[in-house]
Amino acid sequence: MTAIPSDPPVRLMAAPFTAFDRDGGLDLDRIADQVAGLRADGVHAAFVCGTTGEGASLAEAERMRVVQRWCIEAGPEFDVVVHVGHASLRVAIELARHAASTGATAVAAVAPYFHRPRTVDELVEACAEVAGAAGSLPFYFYHLPDMTGVRVAMAEFIALGRERIPNFAGVKFTHNDLAELGQCLQVAGDDLEIMAGRDEILLASLAVGADSAVGSTYNFAAPVYLDMADAFASGDLASARHLQQVTRGMIDLVQPFGGLPALKAIASMVGVDCGPCRLPLHDLDDAARAGLRQELERIGFLKTLEQSRTRRGAVNETAAQTV
Structure with missing residues (x-):
């Protein structure tokens, strides 16, 4: 494996879990x-109250409390992007106004997902309302068609959004269409940011041209992805492919073991325990947790994560001593 560059080839933003107590409270x-x-693992920012953070399962007041605390704990050197998307555009606007008052770095929003915009023009119109409520904060559109059902051409949305939304900053692209991702990157140019949103195809996204990413598994596995990106940047494709294969194997285990509750279970094994998920999701029982750990060991994920954390921690400590 090659040396760690001082300027990483990809900026990772974690989509953090919302921590609940055993009674389901914040x-x-x-x-x-x-x-x-996250800081220790090399993550530069958090995407708060998104899909992984169970934002749609939180009351409006709860989302505001979570955002406020994240902004306090993050301080000025760790970015907090607040997801304010909601089925109700009015609620999304209120959440955007609140985010702007908390010291957040930026806001983001999925499309309204019950009564949905049908065209690029309608989607831009809805996003402009939310973005306007955020004042001068940058606004990102969260493209999540598999969950929202809103499937419009993102390259066209970016071109029109640039014209009509003064604080438009880019797109969180959570979709498997790499050709469309490439189109978005081309249209965005250097002045807008397109953040890759599928952890399991991050390597392919880097090959298309992405240099930033948002993901669930960066909560606990960022060092592995950063090693992968370093290997890719240095031309060591064999190592990069191997590390993507290990992380993809971990992600492949998530759905059979319960989806988001399985992700929270993995985080509790190797990082911060954020408690259970909210209904209708169910926490893993002891037998399932033991089975999940056994599978993670079998595919080599836990060993790979330990190696990446050790390697990057040792290098970071050496670098700090030479400053």
Whole structure:
């Protein structure tokens, strides 16, 4: 494996879990540990109250409390992008106004997902309302067609959004269409940011031209992805492919073991325990957790993560001593 560059070839933003206590209430005291863990793993920002953060399962007031605490704990050197998307455009606007008052770095929003925009023009119109409520904060559109059902051409959306939304900053592209991702990157140019949103195809996204990414598994596996990106940048494709294969194997285990609850279970094994998920999702029982750990060991994920954390931690410590 090659040396770690001082300027990483990809900027990773974690989509953090929302921590709950055993009764399903918010456990905001966990956020300080989440921030510390992400920083230690080389993550530069958090995408708060998104899909992984169960934002759609939180009441409006709860989302505001979570955002406020994240902004306090993150401080000025760790970016907090607040997801404000909602089925109700009015609620999304209120969440955007609140985010702007908390010291957030930026806001993002999925499309309204019950009564949906049908065209690029309608989607831009809806996003402009939310973006306008955020004042001067940058606005990102969260493209998540598999969940929202809104499937419009993103390259066209970016071109029109650039014209009509003054604080438009880019797109969180959570879709498997790499050809469309490439189109988005081309249209965006250097002035807009297109963030790859599928962890399992991050390597392919880098090959298309992405240099930033948002993901669920960066909560606990960022060092492996950063090693993968370093290997790709240095031309060591064999190592890069191997590391993507290991992380993809971990992600492939998630759905059979319960989806998001399985991700939270993995985080509790190797990072910060954020408690259970909210209904209708169910936490893993002891037998399932044991089976998941056994499978993670079998595919080599836990060993690979330990190696990447050790390697990057040792290099970072050496670099700090020479500053």
